[in-house]
Amino acid sequence: MHSENFPRGFVRALPAIGAALLMASAAHAADVTTYHYDAQRTGLNNAETTLTQAAVGSSAFHRLHAITLPTQVDAQPLIVSAATMASWGYGSQFPHDVVYIADEADNVFAIDSSTGAILLQKNFGTPVAQQNLPGQCGNNATTVGINSTPVIDPANKVMYFITYTWENNTAVYRVHEMNLVDLSEKIPSVVVAAKGTLSDGSSVSFFAGTERQRPALLLANSNIYAGFGSFCDSNLTITRGWMLGWQAGTLTPLAANELTDQQTTAQSTNNPYGLPGAFFLSSVWMSGFGPSADAAGNVYFVTGNSDGIFANNLPDSLLRMAPNLSSVTDYFTPANFASLDAADEDRGSGGVMVVPPLSNGPQFAVSQGKDGRLFLHNLAANLGGFVQGGPDVPSSVNAGACWCGPAYYVGSDGKQRVVSNGNVQAQTWLVPTTPSGTLTAEAISPELPSADGQDPGFMSTVSSNGTTANSAVVWSLSRSSNGLIFLQALSGTMGSGGPATVYDKAGNAWSFSSQQVGSDYVVLLNGAPVGGAHGIDIVIDQAGTMWHMNSQNLWWSYNGAGGWNGQSGEPNVAAPSPAAVWVTTTSGGSIVDASGNSWSFGSQSSGTNYDVVLNGSQVPGAYGVDMTIDTAGNMWHINSGGGWYRWTGSGCRISPPARISRHRRRPGRSSRRPRAAWSQTAPGVSGVLARRPARTPKSSWMRSRPMVPMASRS
Amino acid sequence: MDAQPAYGAYGVKIVIDKSGTMWHTNSAGGWWYYNGNGGWTGSATPPVVPSTSPAGATVTASGQLPRLQITQAGQWAFPAGNANLVPVVANGKVYVASYGQLTIWGLAN
Numbered sequence: 001m002h003s004e005n006f007p008r009g010f011v012r013a014l015p016a017i018g019a020a021l022l023m024a025s026a027a028h029a030a031d032v033t034t035y036h037y038d039a040q041r042t043g044l045n046n047a048e049t050t051l052t053q054a055a056v057g058s059s060a061f062h063r064l065h066a067i068t069l070p071t072q073v074d075a076q077p078l079i080v081s082a083a084t085m086a087s088w089g090y091g092s093q094f095p096h097d098v099v100y101i102a103d104e105a106d107n108v109f110a111i112d113s114s115t116g117a118i119l120l121q122k123n124f125g126t127p128v129a130q131q132n133l134p135g136q137c138g139n140n141a142t143t144v145g146i147n148s149t150p151v152i153d154p155a156n157k158v159m160y161f162i163t164y165t166w167e168n169n170t171a172v173y174r175v176h177e178m179n180l181v182d183l184s185e186k187i188p189s190v191v192v193a194a195k196g197t198l199s200d201g202s203s204v205s206f207f208a209g210t211e212r213q214r215p216a217l218l219l220a221n222s223n224i225y226a227g228f229g230s231f232c233d234s235n236l237t238i239t240r241g242w243m244l245g246w247q248a249g250t251l252t253p254l255a256a257n258e259l260t261d262q263q264t265t266a267q268s269t270n271n272p273y274g275l276p277g278a279f280f281l282s283s284v285w286m287s288g289f290g291p292s293a294d295a296a297g298n299v300y301f302v303t304g305n306s307d308g309i310f311a312n313n314l315p316d317s318l319l320r321m322a323p324n325l326s327s328v329t330d331y332f333t334p335a336n337f338a339s340l341d342a343a344d345e346d347r348g349s350g351g352v353m354v355v356p357p358l359s360n361g362p363q364f365a366v367s368q369g370k371d372g373r374l375f376l377h378n379l380a381a382n383l384g385g386f387v388q389g390g391p392d393v394p395s396s397v398n399a400g401a402c403w404c405g406p407a408y409y410v411g412s413d414g415k416q417r418v419v420s421n422g423n424v425q426a427q428t429w430l431v432p433t434t435p436s437g438t439l440t441a442e443a444i445s446p447e448l449p450s451a452d453g454q455d456p457g458f459m460s461t462v463s464s465n466g467t468t469a470n471s472a473v474v475w476s477l478s479r480s481s482n483g484l485i486f487l488q489a490l491s492g493t494m495g496s497g498g499p500a501t502v503y504d505k506a507g508n509a510w511s512f513s514s515q516q517v518g519s520d521y522v523v524l525l526n527g528a529p530v531g532g533a534h535g536i537d538i539v540i541d542q543a544g545t546m547w548h549m550n551s552q553n554l555w556w557s558y559n560g561a562g563g564w565n566g567q568s569g570e571p572n573v574a575a576p577s578p579a580a581v582w583v584t585t586t587s588g589g590s591i592v593d594a595s596g597n598s599w600s601f602g603s604q605s606s607g608t609n610y611d612v613v614l615n616g617s618q619v620p621g622a623y624g625v626d627m628t629i630d631t632a633g634n635m636w637h638i639n640s641g642g643g644w645y646r647w648t649g650s651g652c653r654i655s656p657p658a659r660i661s662r663h664r665r666r667p668g669r670s671s672r673r674p675r676a677a678w679s680q681t682a683p684g685v686s687g688v689l690a691r692r693p694a695r696t697p698k699s700s701w702m703r704s705r706p707m708v709p710m711a712s713r714s
Numbered sequence: 715m716d717a718q719p720a721y722g723a724y725g726v727k728i729v730i731d732k733s734g735t736m737w738h739t740n741s742a743g744g745w746w747y748y749n750g751n752g753g754w755t756g757s758a759t760p761p762v763v764p765s766t767s768p769a770g771a772t773v774t775a776s777g778q779l780p781r782l783q784i785t786q787a788g789q790w791a792f793p794a795g796n797a798n799l800v801p802v803v804a805n806g807k808v809y810v811a812s813y814g815q816l817t818i819w820g821l822a823n
Binding site: 029030031032035036043045048049050051053055056057058059060061062063064065066067068069070071072073074075076077078079081097099101111113116138139140141142149287288289403404426428443444445446448454455458459460461463473474475476477478479481483484485486487488489490491492493494500501502503504505506507508509510511512520521526527535536537538539540541542544572573592598 | 728729730734736763764765766767768769771773775777778779780781782783784785786787788789790791792793794795796797798799800801802803804805806807808809810811812813814815816817818819820821822
């Protein structure tokens, strides 16, 4: 495998990968240059020394910044570390890690990870509006711009990405090669165009107007690869799956490409939608997961549903392509692909991950789709082809319906683990040590409390400090039905990463007994069973109340008197924002108080003031320009007149107005604090804040403004 | 669940102290802790009890992946569209990009 397949600076813990395959780095700072961190798509950063299980599980773990962006971001953020920037000679310009974000309006941003400041931004064209998408496809933002995750080539200090733009009333895809240090185009962008060969030898042209470029880009073999599929399975008689490639550096298209459905005539069998007419598809989309590559540079991806016909078609299949895309060197199509097609249960909703092989160990890949089967593919043998009537050659386990992709890590016991992300729970599976072995279920997560807002499944990554004990953390993101994104961190150590006991607000100690009731364990209150309770999870909510969840994912909260409030929703575990985190009308974002309330600004309502919004609803009569959380977890806001207000639970309590006014309107000072001074971390800012107590009589001021620790301001 | 009177003790509250010892207090405010041998020792001072665990603190049973944190980290404006978002961890920080927002997470100083 070429060195660009590995993120610079990631120090793999697996000796079998081979030192020759790794990119040497004196610094141990991690760059994230591609989707799921590497070309194998393991999702593993095993050079993380700070975010251990203990640290992540502590109250010190907080939101540091919320940066407002103009629209939806589907692409994974990419990171170039300060150490890498310094090694390029840009240390003074980029003293901190830089985050690269690509959005659905065809914007690219470079953001300082330490300050949250947007350092650079550039627009790369007019995105395609939803009304101009095939069938006005609605499973995206109101515009589609950069829909896939870009890829960074650190050796050439560039980032590759593909824009979707509306040009002369036509949708166009362009491949870009952008300089990382100034967001300029290194060479002119290249319009995506291709011709595919059909089964009768005729050709069909790639048509950007019907294709969605959803899978992340892959950089391998000094080529850029991109997959294409449909928008909402629309324009069925035109849309097919494509895998295209370009030479890195020149963006010269590869001479060959893969057209997944090479039928000459659209067929009308097994149309899952009951629609008249015929269709192609076998799309390449994978819920945004990127095609992967193995150590030899072979390219892997999974296709989606089609018309139930196998001849000249590879639906629901895992494909292995030669690096130059000249041929499909192997494939696996499940025996029941036709029924999958008929039910729109395509396997292309999930990605394929190449499992890093241990020394002299078997070589595997795993893939999973909508029907939940997690297949284990032996890469050293044939992938399995298609066995009419079955059984399928690769083994599989049920890991839950999957619009998702797997992740991977090695525990302190040296055992390889695959993390599946089906339905609403992450699971770990032990990777077999022999080629004929199968995946073995190890552990399962609590249900993501709000993963019910979309199709099943989610994405996870893993951080660890090599194979150091208690360092592996599994990170997941899910979306709730009310439009909130939740970040979950799991211990990668089964059953020992969390506390053995937690305490509620009454001082009661809660734990599990070793005694089981079915799949559950008996709940102990101060060491004794209570109310017949049993479950798999005990959680303390933001009000200090104990909840437990059983293996059927049902929740109960303790009523304080030996009984339970049954199935009464889920615990609110939103931790308050750290003191001194600010939301301004220009920064946007939200903060959470000690009661779990989420606060933000709404519309401009009174002069320069904006409505104060509590949990999505405007608070009558409350408006301001800034808001923050004090050390006690109270929410405060200040209006343009300099008046401070604290939320009391049912209304806003104003601080003594005369005293505030006297301070806020001192001669020579603005009637409200300078916005820039609060949004920047220049040394003068902290100086202004630190001097205030000394220059102001020790009186009402310190009592009438929120208490915020100075250290956290910088 | 068995519920048997224990060694003549009665009171209004039972707590576990930091060392795991059980204490009870009666309506008059007196404190006793269990001596581990069927008896009680009176105390002029109340037990030192742990503070309430932070929101989200979790105990996970065997065979489970313990949850360390769960928190709101972003938003999504279009319910018809899946959010196939990937959390990114690098150099002590976690990055979450969503609708109109990038949030950065890490350890407070």
